[in-house]
Amino acid sequence: MDLPSTSGQPTLQTVAVVGLGTMGTGIAEVLTRAGHEVIGIDVSEAAGRACVAALENATARSVAKERITEAERQGVLSRLRTFTDLQAAVHADLVIEVVPEDYELKQQVFRELDAIVRPDTILATGTNALSVTRLAAESQRPERVLGLHFFNPAPAMKLVEVVSSVLTAPPAVAAVTALARSLGKEPVAVGDRPGFVADGLLFGYLNQAAAMYESKYASREDIDAAMKLGCGLPMGPLALLDLIGVDTARTVLEAMYASSGDRLHAPAPILGHLTEAGLTGRKAGRGFYTYEAPGSPAVVRDALTPLEGSGPVAGRPVRSVGVAGSGTMASGIAQVFAQAGFEVVLAARSDAKAAAAKAAIGKSLARAVAKGRLSEEAAGQTLDRITPAGSLEAFAEVDLAVEAVAEDLAVKQELFAALDKICKPGAVLATTTSSLPVIACARATSRPQDVIGMHFFNPAPAMKLVEVVRTVLTSEDVHATVREVCAKVRKHAVDCGDRAGFIVNALLFPYLNNAIKMVENHYASLDDIDAAMKLGGGYPMGPFELLDVVGLDVSLAIEKVLHKEFRDPGLAPSPLLEHLVAAGCLGRKTGRGFREYARR
Known part of the structure; x- marks a missing residue:
């Protein structure tokens, strides 16, 4: 030819x-x-x-x-x-x-x-x-x-x-x-397969977001804010569906489902309902959101737009905060509260570990000063507000206790049982878990109504998102308290219920798992998939870059939790991910994951 x-x-x-x-x-x-x-x-x-x-x-x-x-x-x-x-x-x-x-x-x-x-x-x-x-x-x-x-x-x-x-x-x-x-x-x-690489991964994620909204698990605004702030995406999934066209998304998903048979690709019913009603997104002036005019990008208020201002219930006063843990997340959260003016008790398993955690915060603040983001005076005042402690007994008078220890349910339950005995009546008890049931932590106490989830994202000082997770037993004033505290520490709070993955991980990790399956099936290379999602989807990192940063062991644990909770075969962890974890290839922290890294 x-x-x-x-x-x-x-x-x-x-x-x-x-x-x-x-x-x-x-x-x-x-x-x-x-x-x-x-x-x-x-x-x-x-x-x-x-x-x-x-x-x-x-x-x-x-x-x-x-x-x-x-x-x-x-x-x-x-x-x-x-x-x-x-x-x-x-x-x-x-x-x-x-x-x-x-x-x-x-x-x-x-x-x-x-x-x-x-x-x-x-x-x-x-x-x-x-x-x-x-x-x-x-x-x-x-x-x-x-x-x-x-x-x-x-x-x-x-x-x-x-x-x-x-x-x-x-x-x-x-x-x-x-x-x-x-x-x-x-x-x-x-x-040649429906969706190819970028849309093949993107539309499964968009479909799950539509289903999440349809189930009334979270509001459209919270779903979109969670994925923008938690993952650094340029647009939230529901706003993106409106931009693409709800009818177009439904057509792509129908083709993907016909090819894969994967239930995750079966179009969420709401996509069909909106399409049949002519509410196809921006081009129609209305889809998941309402727009100023057909074709306009300007979103206008409608009946579903949340009211601004405080809720119907006032929160409890919070002046002092206890943070349990000595790792990166605990230190970051303690820094966030101290910078916002709260008195913070940072408790670890020993005085030495607590002092080391406070020293790590000092280094973080020094870096912020060196970059011109913080004055030396403000950094010093922040550090002065943090009191290290070698025991949870120091939490006796805190108004809010935040747990940031290992992602192990037995460890967290033991800690919450201790907090129940130590913390004063009316103190709010929060867990930062990203995948475990908050209700299981709450039931370890005699005051489950005072327990709530506050899922910060790493690094806590930089990431703006906090997922606020209510259980069926969480009281309204506890929820109001945490929302008010999030506003004071300048974080964007999104509400969600107590189910595996909350918003971000429930949408993010199936997407990552599907990327692994593409490689497993020899459909595309790691480099091509990463390039496709960065260049075609606007993602700050490709899925394999992100997996290696998060840690393959952490990713596998979250995938297992999602699969166990939702029982969907499409959520079963990829065998390739399981094999790499079994081989000790956990990502950047071990020098090898999906890619190899130079040892530091």
């Missing part, structure tokens, strides 16, 4: 883009800016005009910002021509189809293109859910059909998934991969 050279002069010079919606318009902009002749095709003349107008506006902004000259802008604009007839693609070297996610429609486009374009033209589909293999098999040129999945917005997003079917010829893949690189994109080679 004769294909343009992948070296020397730019290849695939003339490109037809079929479908001039948001994605097609973005792809056309990327191509014209890179010097390609672009033939934009859409049955709607209005879509063609909108595409040209979008390019005019985008390039005008570039001139205003002095990124290109006016002469260069005119050159870009001259390279785009729009048509309403597929016949315009007759001289294209490459055709990229980005019509709506409907198999019959895409099949019709490919059938017509077969009769129009040259024998050496490559046909690419922009689908992220439908079978590339099926489209290729029904084409007259299956060896020249592949997937080319850009991400929205195409001009900004760096990832492009290059999807091969079993019929695709390697030279076609090489030519399109070279094109993607010449556009300044990062191409990732993947096989």
Whole structure:
């Protein structure tokens, strides 16, 4: 098969883009800016005009910002021509189809293109859910059909998934991969399965978030805030579903479920209900949220928007806080409270350990001073508010006792039984567990109504999120107390019930587990999966980078808790994860996990 050279002069010079919606318009902009002749095709003349107008506006902004000259802008604009007839693609070297996610429609486009374009033209589909293999098999040129999945917005997003079917010829893949690189994109080679890498991981996570909201476990605002603040994501899952389109998400998930049979991919019923009601997200002006107008990104208040201000119940006064533990999390939490003006008792198993924990806080504060984030006077005052103690007996007069010891239920229950005897009546008792049942800690006391979860994230001084976990026995004023305290220490509190994983870990760890399964099934490499999620999903770290940082043993323990609680086969820990933990490959802390690290 004769294909343009992948070296020397730019290849695939003339490109037809079929479908001039948001994605097609973005792809056309990327191509014209890179010097390609672009033939934009859409049955709607209005879509063609909108595409040209979008390019005019985008390039005008570039001139205003002095990124290109006016002469260069005119050159870009001259390279785009729009048509309403597929016949315009007759001289294209490459055709990229980005019509709506409907198999019959895409099949019709490919059938017509077969009769129009040259024998050496490559046909690419922009689908992220439908079978590339099926489209290729029904084409007259299956060896020249592949997937080319850009991400929205195409001009900004760096990832492009290059999807091969079993019929695709390697030279076609090489030519399109070279094109993607010449556009300044990062191409990732993947096989043909619904969702490919990025959406294959992303949509399972979005689906679980929709189901979590549907079950009334947490509010839409708290789910979104938890994932943004707890994981550093650019958008919360429900806001992202509205941006993608609820109907589009449902279509992708239906295709994924048909392929995998995994219940985690079965679309949450709420996605169908919203779609059938026409509440498809931003484009409709309403989805999970309500927007100022169709297409507007501005969220407006609706009947589900929480009221601002304090709740109906006042909290208990808190002036002093006890923190039990001497590790990184305990030290970080003690620092957070002391910096906010609370008197803090930091209790460890011995005076020496408590003193060492306070010294660690001193070093942390010194680093903040060195970076100009804190004055020396404020650092000194913070440290003065912390009293180290070698016994829990020092908690006798604290108003709030926060447990931050090992993630072992028996250890925590023993500690709560001790706090029950030591702490004064009315003191609030909080656990920082990330996966164990809070109610089990509460039942170890004679005052379960005073027990609540306060799940801080590591490092506590930097991370803004606290998951506030109520059990069925937690009193309203205890909940109000912790919400008020979170506000005073400048943390964003989100409410959730007492079930495995709370919000963040319940959504995060199945996603991480599914990434491991992709590697286990030899679908994609560690590097490609990490790149796909950082470049295509906006994640600050790829799943394998994150797993190695968290610790594979910690990750496995959380996966086991989730699987035990929800009994979903899709939540069963990946055998590869279990094998690595059994081999002692726990991540960065041991020098080897999914990757190897230099020993410090």
